[in-house]
Amino acid sequence: MSANAQAPTAVPKGAVVNFALSxxxxxxxxxxxxxxxxxxxxxxxxxxxxxxxxxxxxxxxxxxxxxxxxxxxxxxxxxxxxxxxxxxxxxxxxxxxxxxxxxxxxxxxxxxxxxxxxxxxxxxxxxxxxxxxxxxxxxxxxxxxxxxxxxxxxxxxxxxxSDLKIAFGNCIKEDNTEALFTREELDGLPDDYFDGRDTCDVDGVTKYVVAPRYLDYFPIVGRAVRESTRKAAYVFFNTCFSDNVQRLQELVQLRLEEAQLLGYSSHAEYVLEPLMAKTPQAAIDMLNDLHAKLAPFGERELAELQALKRADAEAAGEPYTGVFIWDVSYYARIAEERKHNINSEEVKEYFPLAAVTRGILDIYQEMLGLRIVKVDNPPVWHEDVDMFEVWEADADVFVGHFYLDLHPRDGKYRHAAVWSIRTGYERPDGTREYPVAGMAANFPKPTATAPALLKHGGVITLMHELGHVFHNLCSYTKWKRLHGTRVEWDFVEAPSQMLENWAWEPEALRRFAAHYETGETIPENMLARLIESKNEGTGLSNLGQVAHGLFDLAIHTTTTGDVDVSSKYEEIESRVAMLDRGGTKTFRCARSTHMGGDYSARYYGYLWSEVFSADMFATRFKAEGISNPQVGRDYRREILRPGGTRDAMESIVKFLGRKPTNGAFLKSIGLDE
CATH class of the missing domain: 1.20.1050.40 (Endopeptidase. Chain P; domain 1)
Structure with missing residues (x-):
């Protein structure tokens, strides 16, 4: 049933959250x-x-x-x-x-x-x-x-x-710094980048306003032809929140003091004790092992980018100076387009946000045995927000609500994330409080000439975050402390990562990838080329994840607190991720909401949990059919429903029928076992 279908019965009294609060x-x-x-x-x-x-x-x-x-x-x-x-x-x-x-x-x-x-x-x-x-x-x-x-x-x-974490997040969310570029400086960006964008007049020259958010930044470093523009955007984007460097520095000191007061040698030792990894060394060993396996891939990819930039320099009669961090996305895009004949600007025309959202919700509701109903004229906090009711597919049983707040605006959270606004639980009288989840993202807004369009990466993000939404909604526990995503931190991403695989399945993409003007389903040759490109850039992109995880553990395994967070980030980024900053001084660690928030000493969990997500997908869904309703029901019952009521490993084993292995993960990123 479509996500726009009508529910046959009324939502239980008191289930709707009141956001209209002074x-x-x-x-x-x-x-x-x-x-x-x-x-x-x-x-x-x-x-x-x-x-x-x-x-x-x-x-x-x-x-x-x-x-x-x-x-x-x-x-x-x-x-x-x-x-x-x-x-x-x-x-x-x-x-x-x-x-x-x-x-x-x-x-x-x-x-x-x-x-x-x-x-x-x-x-x-x-x-x-x-x-x-x-x-x-x-x-x-x-x-x-x-x-x-x-x-x-x-x-x-x-x-x-607690105060520092809130201040760290607010610094990023509330920042009003702007950069200004002329249309010529932004040569290479698509027309829809400029639609509706604020401008100002500087000495008679029209300049476009760019904010320090991903939606503004990534198109520039990915498409701006002028290296000087890409470099200026990189420096701007990574120096805006410099006050957060000192906040993170103090957080490292305080987290260490907290851990040592409790008898642990480091913050990481304290944090990881109840998690799946158990010890910092286990997490570090996993990351180092991946580093060793990925490094040859990264070196080959970097050599490709260097060859592309060297050719550009020769054609322009300019000296070749090397590939810098602000060049990587630009030349990686060119390499992908040439090797797979893919133009991301053309591809996004087949991914209008509204249709993609409906399509993904249809897939998820069929998989999980749900009925999703979009609410007309919902009581929400902003006109851009959509509200949905969730019901059991085969019974008039209410499950919960969720909200999608998908476009950027001033003062709003600047990344993509999901909040458990209310957990489900049993009341003493036997009735139920129903779960509510909210997703915030910063996808492009509609323009005067086109609806909001997603790059394929945006489709993956939407699938991932909706995975967290349904983890919260499909969990059924008695207690808030054990509900939904209240699982071990190094498993919490696995259910959402598993659902990202649908973004690479032709059967799934054909359901919602259609041209925003003609309604034509995505052409088969374009679909095939897109899927062939899945592991393009695997080396450098995953090395970036490894570097971030190693940085997190490096600053949180210190036993003395004697660590310069900014210098440590630069050192690990250069050594592991192979990124050359070209002598610029920036503060990339200052915008790491994970380190400044609740993910401290846990960032390795993204790669750790990929092992489980890849195994779950390959062993059950891929092998038995991604549209197999029984596999979906098993997934809901064994992975989502229990929440934190049992160890994550027990849930994985019940779903797989065995303990997980890393073979599917290594294969999924182009590596042999």
């Missing part, structure tokens, strides 16, 4: 949620005979309920159109009740009493037992065994870390 209403709601949760903690701390029913269940229910208002605040801080609302939402985030609640010794004592009561634990079902274990572990890892003086220092460190 700044004061937003703050008061979060304050009230915090006070309510604090009161529950005060009450359970006084329990004389701790049991699951008297301690854990009340705490779990309080977390469930608090997520509703806190989740709205976190999301609006990233996407609200009104600056005052964004500011209030950011302030609400700074309440950071999680820091306070995680360091309540009196609450830990009663949680610990339940955890150590063997008879009580033996009587619990698997999910409730998992909740107790997770609560106890997270309390213990926040310093409950420390003496009071050290615990107070730890609290201060955590609060400062």
């Amino acid at each position: 700044p004061s209403e937003l703050l008061s709601r979060v304050e009230a949620a915090v006070e309510k949760q604090r009161a529950v903690m005060d009450a359970v701390a006084q329990v004389d005979a701790p049991t699951f029913a008297s301690v854990i269940a009340p705490l779990g229910r309080a977390e469930n309920e608090a997520k509703v208002d806190y989740g709205v605040a976190t999301f609006l801080a990233a996407v609200a159109a009104d600056e005052d609302v964004r500011d209030a939402a950011s302030k609400a985030e700074k309440f950071d009740f999680e820091v306070e609640s995680a360091m309540r010794e009196d609450v830990y004592k009663v949680v610990r009493a339940v955890f150590t009561n063997e008879e009580e634990m033996a009587g619990l079902d698997d999910e409730d037992r998992r909740l107790v274990e997770r609560m106890e572990l997270e309390f213990r890892r926040t310093g409950m065994l420390l003496p009071p003086e050290q615990r107070e220092r730890l609290r201060a460190v955590k609060e400062r870390i």
Whole structure:
């Protein structure tokens, strides 16, 4: 059924989130949620005979309920159109009740009493037992065994870390810096790049305004003919947020102090202990192994780019000076176009955003046994936003809501991500709170002459992020702490990465890739050439991922804090990713929202989880049919539904029927085992 079909029954009462909140209403709601949760903690701390029913269940229910208002605040801080609302939402985030609640010794004592009561634990079902274990572990890892003086220092460190993470993100989101280029300087960019773009007059010359966001930047370094323009864009894009260098530097110091107060040698050792990798060395070994295998590919690709630029220099009668970081995307595009006869500007004409979105949703709903309904005149925070209801395909059973906020605007989050606005859970009376997810992205807006069009990379991004949406919606748990993407950090990307494969399957692309003017399905020869290009640039692109992961671990495995984050980034980028900065001084680490946010010491997880995503796709979907409904139902049941109620490896084994191997991953990026 189409994503525009009509649902036969009414959405359950109270399921729709209210985003129409004034700044004061937003703050008061979060304050009230915090006070309510604090009161529950005060009450359970006084329990004389701790049991699951008297301690854990009340705490779990309080977390469930608090997520509703806190989740709205976190999301609006990233996407609200009104600056005052964004500011209030950011302030609400700074309440950071999680820091306070995680360091309540009196609450830990009663949680610990339940955890150590063997008879009580033996009587619990698997999910409730998992909740107790997770609560106890997270309390213990926040310093409950420390003496009071050290615990107070730890609290201060955590609060400062929270403030810095928010400031780091806001610096990027709120930046209003602009660069100016003439049309001649932007020679090579398509006409739709200029449609609707702001201009200004400088000494009688019209210049186009470029902002420090990916939507503005990547077209320039990918298509601008003049090297001077590409270089200027690179320097601009990577120097805008220089204040974040010091924030990241302080975060590294504070994260180390936090870890060492808790008895760990480094932040990475502390972070990875409960994850699939377990130790920093396991993650480093994986990245180094990939580096060794990918380096020959990267060297061959770089040699191709050097030959292309050398030929351009000779044709222009200019000296060849080398391939620099601002040249890579430009010459990689030319290499791909020449080898596979692909023009990305022509390809995108077959990927109008609205049709692609509908097509992907149709694929996902058939795969997962869902019915997706677009809501008319939805109650949203901006006119660009679409709202969808999700129902079971074979029953009038409501599943949840999701929102798509896909175009850029001032003050909005500048990358692509998904927020769990509300988790699903069981209420004490047996009724259900339904999950809500929101996706923000910065895809091109429609122009006066054409609808919003996606490059093929944009199609992959949309498929990936919608994977996170459905992980949140299809999870069915009793407790917020175990819902949806609350799995091990180095598995959280695997379900979404697995779904990226549909962007390379002819059967899937034929369903929605049609010319925005004629409606003609993407030509078979173009489709074949696109798919043949899948592993073009595998070496350099994956080496970039390896470099970022190694940088993350390098700054977070320090045991002394004596590391210059900016210099370390430059050193690893040059050595591993083979990128020459041409003597420019930039601050690329300053725009790394992963390092400045919650991914610290976890970035390796993108490549780590690729092993699982590739194996799941090749072993089940590719082998048994990407449209096989039984495989889709198995995937929903074994991978998405459990959330964090069991170890990720158990979920993988249940879906695959065996433990995963890396053969499918290596093959997927053009490497032999």
